[in-house]
Amino acid sequence: MSTHSRDKSLLGASWKVAGFACYAGLNAIARYLSGGVDAALDKHLSVYEIVFFQDLFALLLLLPWMIRRGKMALVPNHFILHLLRVLTSAIAIISWYFALVFMPLAQAVALSIVGPMIGVIGAKWFLKEKFGWIRGSIIVLSLIGACILLHPGSVLLENKSNLKGLLFIGSAAFFFAMAKLVTRRLAQLGETAQTLTSYLFIFIVPVSFIPAMMHWVTPDWSHWPWLILAGGLTALAIYCVSSALVYAEVSFLAPFDICQFILNTIVGYVAFTELPAPWAIWIVLAFIGFSLSARKKWI
DSSP, X not given: OOHHHHHHHHHHHHHHHHHHHHHHHHHHHHHHHHTSSOOSOSSOOOHHHHHXXXXXHHHHHHHHHHHHTOOOOSSOTTHHHHHXXXXXXXXXXXHHHHHHHHSOHHHHHHHTTHHHHXXXXXXXXXXXXXXXXXXXXXXXXXXXXXXHHHOHHHHHHHTTTOHHHXXXXXXXXXXXXXXXXXXXXXXXXXXXXXXXXXXXXXXXXXXXXXXXXXXXXXXXTTTHHHHHHHHHHHHHHHHHHXXXXXXXXXXXXXXXXXXXXXXXXXHHHHHHOOOOOGGGHHHHHHHHHHHHHTHHHHO
């Protein structure tokens, strides 16, 4: 691969890690507001409502930027793919937030390891991405490192009676992977990160409003700062992930999903005192060192 392509891929990885940082903060806010932890709140908000408000505030924060970019078509190119991306993204985030109601953040993140696996398989089959044994080995090692760090097997056994939590985790992992694949396909068709971000929020706000109205709880003053912060983090997260998929292939980005586990584990510990196997961080650091040493052949 050329130096230019290599630089683009590494830039994509940087965008993805930044997106994971935003999502880690979002997960903590959603768990707090929805009643997933003992919170000093008079009432909790429904998951549907949290999703609606975070998307609404994200859209409002992005509107000045979108207006400066000029007129956008009411119906975008590749409308069906944009609609599919909106629907899969909405189902994924709603499922994920419900999962955070039923289990701790660290446990939910541990079980979400199936998501990168689905993404890599989908990239191979549907996007026709090609990768050699070095990239394949790094993908496998990253998943092994995540398993050692988070112990998904023991978490699964611990939650075997938590059927709702497991179902929501499975749904979230599947639909997040589908949304990622559709986003990458749109990027292959020439859509920019700005266009991907703008159209997602334009269409997802009315889509998320429908279930929110069916489970409406009027927010208190104590809710609004968190909802506005969630909107800002959502806008940043979507832009970062869209940029990552514009610059790099899904299979290249897959090993960096271990950063998602690390960041969510840190947030889970700071916010909710949840931290699995801290000694395993050394294994993660060893994997990162190996990835950097092999990066020329990997890319």
